[in-house]
Amino acid sequence: MNPPAARIESLTILIAEDNAADRLLLSTIVSRQGHRVLTAGNGLEAVALFETERPQLVLMDVMMPVMDGFEAARRIKQQAGEELVPIIFLTSLSETEALVQSLEAGGDDFLSKPYNRVILEAKINAMGRLHLLQRTVLEQRDLIVRHNEHLLNEQRVAKAVFDKVAHSGCLNASNVRYLQSPLALFNGDLLLAAYKPSGGMHVLLGDFTGHGLPAAIGAMPLAEVFYGMTAKGYPMADILREMNAKLKRILPVGVFCCATLLNLSFQRELVEVWNGGLPDGYLLRAASGERVALVSRHLPLGILEPAAFSDRCETYPLDIEDRIFLFSDGVLEASNKAGEMFGEARLLQLFERNRQPSALFDEIQRSLAQFRGAVQDDVSMLEVRLQPDSGLQCPPLAFSDSGVSSPLDWSVSFEFRAETLKHFNPLPHVLQLLLEVHDLRARGGALYTVLAELYSNALEHGVIGLDSTMKSDAAGFARYYQERVSRLQALRDGYVRLHLDLAPHGAGGVCWCGSRTAAKVSTWSAR
Structure with a gap:
């Protein structure tokens, strides 16, 4: 023997049947299976009951007064929306065309009269499983939507931070x-x-x-x-x-x-x-x-x-x-x-x-x-x-400001020797020191230009002895910088000294008193 099928949960089932005897028979069979029963004598009553009670399954007679089963099925399916409410048509019709019309009107299955209790119970159980499956799918879909929205919100926050950086x-x-x-x-x-x-x-x-x-x-x-x-x-x-x-x-x-x-x-x-x-x-x-x-x-x-x-x-x-x-x-x-x-x-x-x-x-x-x-x-x-x-409209350099006051009265001197000159550009570090002074930040570009010109002149003419006349045309310009690289690689001696002096000036302002560079002519070996 095959093991008995597992029972499904109790359902609310609407029975729409104009024949009182058949309606009572169906109600008795369904209620004995443990389901809650609603009854209607015609299609119009069935639609009204569905709207107020929202049953999970409908047993619908085809031929009824006031409104037939086909029209009632279409209206119930429309009211149900995305929710699956199976409709089993009860019919004594046997013509193929009539059965096809039942399915096209929104029916999911049909049961021929006279009713067989075993077949009716099997169909109700099958539709109950289908209803449960659809409910599970909708719950999982809604859960995925919530998770997806949560993920998108997290990504939007991360994107806002990402876009700022x-x-x-x-x-x-x-x-x-x-x-x-x-x-x-x-x-x-x-x-x-x-x-x-x-x-x-x-x-x-x-x-x-x-x-x-x-x-x-x-x-x-x-x-x-x-x-x-x-x-x-x-x-x-x-x-x-x-x-x-x-x-x-x-x-x-x-x-x-x-x-x-x-x-x-x-x-x-x-x-x-x-x-x-x-x-x-x-x-x-x-x-x-x-x-x-x-x-x-x-x-x-x-x-x-x-x-x-x-x-x-x-x-x-x-x-x-x-x-x-x-x-x-x-x-x-x-x-x-x-x-x-x-x-x-x-x-x-x-x-x-x-x-x-x-x-x-x-x-x-x-x-x-x-x-x-x-x-x-x-x-x-x-x-x-x-x-x-x-x-080009170049905006001022942007800096994050902690609100801490900056030093306003100082002087500093650097001496950059051969190994530093060969491998290291000191200008970014010198510029950063100057830009710690709030009032100088708006002039960051101009400061760098002045420092770069002073440093380049001291290094290229004072230390490695390049002649600026080499840059008279494009080819000479390229040779100039090739020679610059070559002489720096061969550098053994020499230095560039840089002195900066800053002092307060006026009401809350500062005065960059200037900078000076000095260079010692180097010696290098030709390669």
Whole structure:
């Protein structure tokens, strides 16, 4: 013998039957099964009872006065909404068309007259299990919705903090255009830009592995290093080394950041480029239309140990209105509905067909939007062009202020000797000392310019004996800095002394009384 089926929980069952004898028979059978019974003599009464009592199952006769079972079933299903209320039609009809009509009207099953107690009990148990399953599904759905809303609220709070730390900096500058299309709330692609105290700007496009929150975990420490060290005047090489070391230290294995960092000097009309793992960027020259590939020559940030990391950059001269284009891999890997990738060849065709460089960014963006289907990756691209310093509105350097008063009356002297001059740039540390004075912070850029000019003159002319006439043309400019690197590497003697003097002035103001540098001519060995 088969084991008896497990009993379901007690249900409230509505019986709609115009025949009093059949109604009593059904009520007796159903109540003996342990269910609560409601009865109606026609379809209209059944609809009214359903509205007030909300039964879990309906036994509905097809042919009834006032309102037949078909219309009553349609109205009950409409009132039930997303709740599953099974309807079993009670019928003496045997024609196929009539049975199909019962199901189309909202019925879930039918029971032929005369009634069989065993079959009726089995059908009620089956519908009860179906009702219980649907209720469980709805409860789990509502639980998932609540959990999802809780998760989204947590992510919104985290995103607000994320946006304050990994903010866009000066990406809204007039010489910068960008597109950023994240796949999720958190973005694995990172666009950062900041003005340097010495003039010009640093620009970074980064692409962390993965998408969403796991991909964004490294963005905050990376942005903190980028903005903090740029504001303090650190050179590009030091920023790269610190970003790589920090990501290597904190990120789990398998998470790293492909990145391109630009160091734009508007006064010197140069750009330094470091590309680690991103697709080729391009320098588009306005005068000739020449396209120079900015090729990746390094591993991404966060992979190599500090000792193995290379901060070697490539330097390119720039003319006014020259443009640099950077892309994340989401641009090249964007797919259409056929699964075909946008690809490098299609991108280069856009460069070749373009006759108006100022419109190229829009043309790439439009072509990408027309080509791709559903977004499958974070998509970012960036355009930076060279323009005169006078065309940029550089805000003052930003600092967090604890409210503690700053020192107002002091003087200090430094002597930087050969080994320091070879491997270390002291200007960020000197600038940071000055910017501890609140009233000098608004002049941070001007201070850095003065200090950099004094230090460069003392080092390049006083210590290693370079001749500034070498910088009379672009080729000489490049030779000048090659010779500077060579002589610094061979430096054995010499020093630069720097003296700073600060004193109170007026009502609550300060006076930077000035700075002086002195240099001792060095000796070096030619290589």
